Amino acid sequence: MHELIHKNILKYIDANDEEFLFFTSKLEKLHLKKKEKLIVAGENCKHLAFVNSGCLRAFISDEQGTEHIIQFAVENYWISDLYGFLTGNPAIYTIEAIENTDVLKISRDSLEDVFRRYPKFERFFRLLIERSHVNLQQRIISSLSDSAEKKYLNLFEKQAFLISRIPQKYLASYLGITAESLSRIKKKMFKKE
Amino acid sequence: MHELIHKNILKYIDANDEEFLFFTSKLEKLHLKKKEKLIVAGENCKHLAFVNSGCLRAFISDEQGTEHIIQFAVENYWISDLYGFLTGNPAIYTIEAIENTDVLKISRDSLEDVFRRYPKFERFFRLLIERSHVNLQQRIISSLSDSAEKKYLNLFEKQAFLISRIPQKYLASYLGITAESLSRIKKKMFKKE
DNA sequence: CAAAAAAATTGATGTAGGTTAAATAATTCA
DNA sequence: TGAATTATTTAACCTACATCAATTTTTTTG
Numbered sequence: 001m002h003e004l005i006h007k008n009i010l011k012y013i014d015a016n017d018e019e020f021l022f023f024t025s026k027l028e029k030l031h032l033k034k035k036e037k038l039i040v041a042g043e044n045c046k047h048l049a050f051v052n053s054g055c056l057r058a059f060i061s062d063e064q065g066t067e068h069i070i071q072f073a074v075e076n077y078w079i080s081d082l083y084g085f086l087t088g089n090p091a092i093y094t095i096e097a098i099e100n101t102d103v104l105k106i107s108r109d110s111l112e113d114v115f116r117r118y119p120k121f122e123r124f125f126r127l128l129i130e131r132s133h134v135n136l137q138q139r140i141i142s143s144l145s146d147s148a149e150k151k152y153l154n155l156f157e158k159q160a161f162l163i164s165r166i167p168q169k170y171l172a173s174y175l176g177i178t179a180e181s182l183s184r185i186k187k188k189m190f191k192k193e
Numbered sequence: 194m195h196e197l198i199h200k201n202i203l204k205y206i207d208a209n210d211e212e213f214l215f216f217t218s219k220l221e222k223l224h225l226k227k228k229e230k231l232i233v234a235g236e237n238c239k240h241l242a243f244v245n246s247g248c249l250r251a252f253i254s255d256e257q258g259t260e261h262i263i264q265f266a267v268e269n270y271w272i273s274d275l276y277g278f279l280t281g282n283p284a285i286y287t288i289e290a291i292e293n294t295d296v297l298k299i300s301r302d303s304l305e306d307v308f309r310r311y312p313k314f315e316r317f318f319r320l321l322i323e324r325s326h327v328n329l330q331q332r333i334i335s336s337l338s339d340s341a342e343k344k345y346l347n348l349f350e351k352q353a354f355l356i357s358r359i360p361q362k363y364l365a366s367y368l369g370i371t372a373e374s375l376s377r378i379k380k381k382m383f384k385k386e
Numbered sequence: 387c388a389a390a391a392a393a394a395t396t397g398a399t400g401t402a403g404g405t406t407a408a409a410t411a412a413t414t415c416a
Numbered sequence: 417t418g419a420a421t422t423a424t425t426t427a428a429c430c431t432a433c434a435t436c437a438a439t440t441t442t443t444t445t446g
Contacts, residue, residue, distance in 0.1 A: 062338040070333065083330060086323050092330065129322065130279050136329040137276060137285065140263065143336045144369045145255040148403065169423065176337045181403055183425050341433070361394065374433055376395055 002027070005050050005104055008076055012124040019118045026110035032056075032097040038079075038105075045084035045091040047105040051077050054101025057170055058093040069174040071135070072098075072162055082132055098166060143176060149185050151175045195220070198243050198297055201269055205317040212311045219303035225249075225290040231272075231298075238277030238284040240298040244270050247294025250363055251286040262367040264328070265291075265355055271321055291359060336369055342378050344368045 002024045009015055009023070030049075032038060038056060039045050049056075051073050058071040058079060070093060073079035084091035085108060106114075114121045142151055152175060156163060163171065172182040195217045202208055202216070223242075225231060231249060232238050242249075244266050251264040251272060263286060266272035277284035278301060299307075307314045335344055345368060349356060356364065365375040 060334055062334075064338075066338065068334060068337040070330075083323070083327050086319075086326075126279075129326070130276070133279075133322070133326060133329070134276050136326070136333060137263075140329060140332055140336065141253055141255075141261060141285075143333065144261040145257075145259065167423070178404060179424070180405085180426085184403085187425080360392095362392095371434060372394070373396085373435080377433090380395080 001029075001052075002104075004052055004076055008050065008078075009124060012127050013120050015118070015120065019120070022117060023114050023121065026106050026114060027104040028106070030103050030105055032101045032103065034097050034100055037094060037096045038103065039081050039084075039091050039093065039095040041081075041092060041094045042090045044088070045081040046107050048078060048080045048085060048108075048111065049073075049095075049103040049105045051075050051079065052102040052104055054103075055098045055165065056095050056101055056103075057098055057166075057174075058095045059173070060093055067173055068176070069170055070139075072166060072170075072174065074161070074165070078128055082129065098170065148175065148177045148181055149188070151177075152182065152185050152189075194222075194245075195297075197245055197269055201243065202317060205320050206313050208311070208313065212313070215310060216307050216314065219299050219307060220297040221299070223296050223298055225294045225296065227290050227293055230287060230289045231296065232274050232277075232284050232286065232288040234274075234285060234287045235283045237281070238274040239300050241271060241273045241278060241301075241304065242266075242288075242296040242298040244268050244272065245295040245297055247296075248291045248358065249288055249294055249296075250291055250359075250367075251288045252366070253286055260366055261369070262363055263332075265359060265363075265367065267354070267358070275322065275325055291363065341368065341370045341374055342381070344370075345375065345378050345382075 002020075005024070005027070006020060009020065015023070027050075028047075030038075032054070038049055039047075039058075041060060053075050055075075056073045056079055057069050058073070058081070059067045059069045061067050071079065079095060081091035081093045081095065083089065084093075088108075111121075111125065115125070142154060146154065152171075155171065155175065168182055169179040172179045175182065177185075198217070198220070199213060202213065208216070220243075221240075223231075225247070231242055232240075232251075234253065246268050249266045249272055250262050251266070251274070252260045252262045254260050264272065272288060274284035274286045274288065276282065281301075304314075304318065308318070335347060339347065345364075348364065348368065361375055362372040365372045368375065370378075
């Protein structure tokens with residue numbers, strides 16, 4: 001049950017069994033059915049979540065009610081409204097299950113307990129935030145300089161596993177284009193090959 | 194000479210004179226003439242910089258050689274290639290002076306010294322990263338959902354001090370539009386009023 | 387200060403991707 | 417399973433913004 005998260009943590013830090021057991025003792029299991037929400041924008045985001053199986057999307061809705069997807073998380077990914085989680089302010093994102101999903105979540109307080117007992121976990125968390133920061137940076141750069149087609153190609157090259165798994169309309173929203181445009185881009189790409 | 198940075202730090206944490214003096218002892222002064230660079234993409238980014246006077250821009254150049262501005266920093270702002278600074282990897286951004294600029298910079302190692310001696314400075318740094326994270330988020334959301342005109346209006350409302358100070362072509366680059374488009378947007382806006 | 391360089395404006399024209407609407411195709415669920 | 421819902425595709429048309437090119441304004445610098 002904690003195999004995946006164990007391997008995940010080991011990618012960041014060198015934790016022994018005792019340390020890891022203390023960490024897992026703080027985890028809460030949660031099952032989300034498709035369309036159920038892990039976090040709702042405007043509410044308090046107390047948890048950081050690890051996806052054990054399934055898939056989530058983090059999105060915001062603008063004034064016209066259009067949803068913009070910021071991030072997907074499949075198995076072995078961490079997700080949260082990092083802003084709300086860190087500051088205690090209301091969450092900016094809503095995080096919703098695209099498939100039936102099992103997550104392990106840990107509260108801010110529990111994470112602090114872990115940090116206090118085993119400071120090496122601070123490093124794990126710092127790396128998590130850094131990686132999130134870099135991802136945001138890459139998205140901005142891509143949104144400023146790439147065409148819709150290029151963005152889709154990038155997705156193909158760097159996150160192909162998302163393409164086969166996630167509904168097109170969500171991929172389109174993630175790329176910042178309409179579902180119709182994405183459909184045309186695909187058609188054009190396959191004609192070429 | 195350290196007044197501005199002192200006030201800045203006090204906004205984040207409650208440091209006394211002794212603590213602050215230790216911090217300032219680690220700072221290095223640096224003067225940049227207009228167009229000189231603080232950090233060059235691809236090089237090692239060892240420092241975090243505080244702008245005492247003047248103005249900087251952080252940008253990346255895409256494959257076509259087009260520059261995309263990610264961030265401006267005027268007096269009382271912190272700036273760095275946070276990714277390179279945190280990870281030790283080559284910097285993603287180039288940071289260049291738009292005006293003659295005085296900065297105070299601190300190295301990663303010195304900052305670690307400060308953290309070790311006075312852990313309350315960790316909080317200051319964490320808040321800095323959080324704020325940067327939120328800024329990146331806002332930019333993505335705006336780039337996904339706002340028209341060029343809306344983006345300019347947002348700039349007007351939230352960072353008017355930039356508009357009067359920064360050359361239009363840089364503002365345009367920051368907004369992700371061409372200088373020509375920005376010129377037309379301004380014309381249209383002033384006709385309305 | 388005047389010449390040169392850089393930045394901003396303006397107009398004409400092009401185009402990527404949006405919008406609307408209708409037709410299929412795939413999923414859901416009773 | 418089969419009706420109903422939801423997603424995807426396709427086509428016709430539209431628009432926001434880009435590109436190109438010429439002019440004017442501002443800034444830089446010898």
